[in-house]
Amino acid sequence: MLPKVDIKFIFCLFITILTCCGLNLPSYIKPCSLSDPNLKSCMIQSGQNAISSLRKGDQNYKIPSVDPLKIPLIEINMGEDLSIKFSKITAYNFFEVVKIQDVDFDLEKGIFSLHLYDESGILADLTYEMKMKLMGLPITGNGEAKANVSKIDMFYEAALKTIQKDDGDHFNIDKSKFNATVGQLQFHFDNLFNGDQRLGDATNKLINENWREFSSILQPAVIDLFQGLINGYLKGIFASVPKNSLFLP
Template structure:
């Protein structure tokens, strides 16, 4: 089985959508050749972020999420009308797919992500009390994201085989500083706002570990929804060498 099959499933599981491969693009890798797989994944990746207008499937960069809810013991936050940009510059490594095409894992290294939107927050940010609502912007340096997905196949109305992403698990780790800008903390009290921002920007790893999981799971849930919409329309035999 050639790497065309592997790449297609990989791209579908991450929401990197395209109606076809780039013209003349061939993938001479065997599925067991991980070095070759990773090389061609990063060649193919930029071509697969554009979305499919005919199927009303949007691009994943920028990615829009209407609501993210974080309820983390001592901290509660909600992000509204958020936009995330930067996925087009992510690189893939450690791609692995089992021979039954039911389990897929990979790493993404994203050099720069920016998220903007509206926030509402209350509780304690690690050590400090925090509250407020308004516009926000979060900017990251390099981010490591490990993804493990489970896939299943079913027959569609025409008896052709379709794939579906069942679930996923994430492990996220910021590898470079994050910068936080939350307007109107403490109803605009500058001293309190400056204290929280200074703490968050100096202790970005600890802050990220506290707040990142609800956010990244919401992002991946949105990407999986887009991916499964594509998979519902397009049978595997139309896009794979089976």
């Protein structure tokens, strides 16, 4: 069974963007010229300057705040031996100190790509239910948990298509892909093994010493989450601003 992730939060917040159109670029995004020989540098600088405003949200473009980001459910099911449910998640520091490493926009092919790096990472409070094996050890528990993800290297690519609206042509995301690596992932789970303190402490230590193995289990869900988030940011702009207003000649 493939991993399952519930990211209804992302899509329910961004669903209304499709009805918004006819706006100019927001004031915090500097338009770049397609004829500028330094177009890439301009897009990196413009995007970097816009991140702090975007993460706070913009009602005009139907972009919600991610400061903090609240996620109702992330669920991974891979049979009887692996079931993880994270709920009531509150994540802090999303894109707070992220740096744009590279950006590329091939207008003819309609391909947009983005490379982001977040040194400080993300903190999260959540509720969990877990039944799994790690390094051959059965792990069960439910209760409160904390997570800390640092040094996140993110790669995003979107294939764009053109759609017609009353105010002109707009970009729309046809398909996208996302991948990421993390420098470290640390968890602390309360109430493992029905509150057995000795087993709980030993298991938390095991998880954090073998965080790469644990991260590989969570990776499909986390990729879906980040991909949906970046898609939502871009759709908020693309649905609102016509193609001919996104760039200067």
